[in-house]
Amino acid sequence: MTNEIVNSALSKVMYPGFTKDIVTFGFVKDIQIDGIDVSFTVDITSSAPEVAQQITDDATRELKAVSAGKVVVNIKSPQMPKESSSKGKNIAPQVKNFLMVSSGKGGVGKSTTSVNIAIALAQQGKKVGLLDADIYGPNIPRMLGVADIKPEVNGNKVLPIKAYGLEMMSMGSLMEDGQSLMWRGAMIMKAIEQFLRDILWSELDVLVIDMPPGTGDAQLTLAQSVPVTVGLTVTTPQAVSLDDSRRSLDMFKKLNIPIAGIIENMSGFIAPDTGVEYDIFGKGTSQPMADEFDTKIIAEIPIEPSIRTGGDEGKPIVFVDPSSETSKRYVSAAQSIWAQIEKINAEGGVDNNAIQPNTPPGVSACST
Ligand SMILES: Nc1ncnc2c1ncn2[C@@H]1O[C@H](COP(=O)(O)OP(=O)(O)OP(=O)(O)O)[C@@H](O)[C@H]1O
Ligand SMILES: [Mg+2]
Numbered sequence: 074m075t076n077e078i079v080n081s082a083l084s085k086v087m088y089p090g091f092t093k094d095i096v097t098f099g100f101v102k103d104i105q106i107d108g109i110d111v112s113f114t115v116d117i118t119s120s121a122p123e124v125a126q127q128i129t130d131d132a133t134r135e136l137k138a139v140s141a142g143k144v145v146v147n148i149k150s151p152q153m154p155k156e157s158s159s160k161g162k163n164i165a166p167q168v169k170n171f172l173m174v175s176s177g178k179g180g181v182g183k184s185t186t187s188v189n190i191a192i193a194l195a196q197q198g199k200k201v202g203l204l205d206a207d208i209y210g211p212n213i214p215r216m217l218g219v220a221d222i223k224p225e226v227n228g229n230k231v232l233p234i235k236a237y238g239l240e241m242m243s244m245g246s247l248m249e250d251g252q253s254l255m256w257r258g259a260m261i262m263k264a265i266e267q268f269l270r271d272i273l274w275s276e277l278d279v280l281v282i283d284m285p286p287g288t289g290d291a292q293l294t295l296a297q298s299v300p301v302t303v304g305l306t307v308t309t310p311q312a313v314s315l316d317d318s319r320r321s322l323d324m325f326k327k328l329n330i331p332i333a334g335i336i337e338n339m340s341g342f343i344a345p346d347t348g349v350e351y352d353i354f355g356k357g358t359s360q361p362m363a364d365e366f367d368t369k370i371i372a373e374i375p376i377e378p379s380i381r382t383g384g385d386e387g388k389p390i391v392f393v394d395p396s397s398e399t400s401k402r403y404v405s406a407a408q409s410i411w412a413q414i415e416k417i418n419a420e421g422g423v424d425n426n427a428i429q430p431n432t433p434p435g436v437s438a439c440s441t
Pocket of ligand 1: 339
């Protein structure tokens with residue numbers, strides 16, 4: 074046995090989910106050879122037991138193939154923070170739970186939903202962060218009335234902006250007014266990673282993540298960077314929106330993200346003068362889709378002028394008009410989401426990113 078033989082055998086061991094081997098990654102350390110017996114350390118970034126097991130099995134097999142005797146593989150992996158719900162990779166380990174708010178189609182009310190659900194969770198006593206992961210079209214700063222506030226920088230980290238009891242960060246807060254972004258996929262991934270790693274989030278009970286529409290690089294990067302506890306899909310009742318929402322639910326399924334439910338937005342209209350509820354785009358039309366994905370409509374949010382003005386003026390309805398019917402529906406949806414997060418954690422948490430999907434950068438997951 075020589076170092077070269079060992080290294081060449083271990084170059085055949087791919088890091089689980091990737092097309093690159095553990096030697097090329099630089100994970101193999103401290104090779105000890107005693108006659109034909111070999112021991113070495115593999116210093117990996119994942120703390121998932123499946124990853125460690127697969128590397129151990131593959132390395133042992135490759136070394137035996139070159140006539141090694143006893144093979145000892147010491148896997149060195151990061152310690153998981155005690156309170157985290159995750160078993161997989163988490164580049165924001167101080168955050169206990171992640172809620173991904175998604176839709177197939179743009180303009181259906183993801184950001185509005187994210188803001189109001191986040192505030193409702195905070196009002197229920199949770200420590201909540203809100204990440205605007207819409208790199209091209211960041212709206213959250215305006216919706217929270219902090220569009221003019223620039224974040225404080227601490228060394229090479231950035232402090233989140235505080236609003237309505239939330240911690241918030243958005244590309245909109247980092248860039249100059251109106252500056253448009255023409256970033257390629259790889260940069261979107263980098264931005265999402267930095268939002269998780271380089272923002273000084275507190276110890277959060279939950280980080281609500283407002284996604285750009287669709288199922289692309291941002292969604293995949295997020296799912297690969299943190300264990301997403303639950304996903305929430307926002308849809309409107311029209312058939313065209315439902316078709317796209319199905320893709321969003323299908324993405325959760327493929328990424329192994331438990332579905333917290335569907336918010337049917339712009340579902341009916343409550344007349345402000347009489348309180349009578351009218352059906353405009355249809356109502357409850359997402360029920361068959363909910364059944365198909367074994368989930369529930371956790372709120373039907375009506376079209377309400379104060380939702381739009383609240384968004385434009387940075388005065389979220391759940392905060393400024395908590396006694397309204399719409400606010401009550403957001404609050405009840407937030408309770409339902411939290412109950413599901415607790416249930417998932419009680420059952421041992423999620424491990425949806427324990428083994429990273431083998432997708433090259435720039436390629437969208439789940440595109441159909
Ligand atoms: N239930 C509602 N009643 C009235 N207006 C609403 C309602 N929901 C959302 N809006 C308004 O519709 C517009 C689009 O909503 P929002 O920005 O939340 O959608 P989005 O899905 O995040 O869009 P994008 O895909 O562009 O990120 C906003 O002006 C918002 O204030
Ligand atoms: Mg949005």
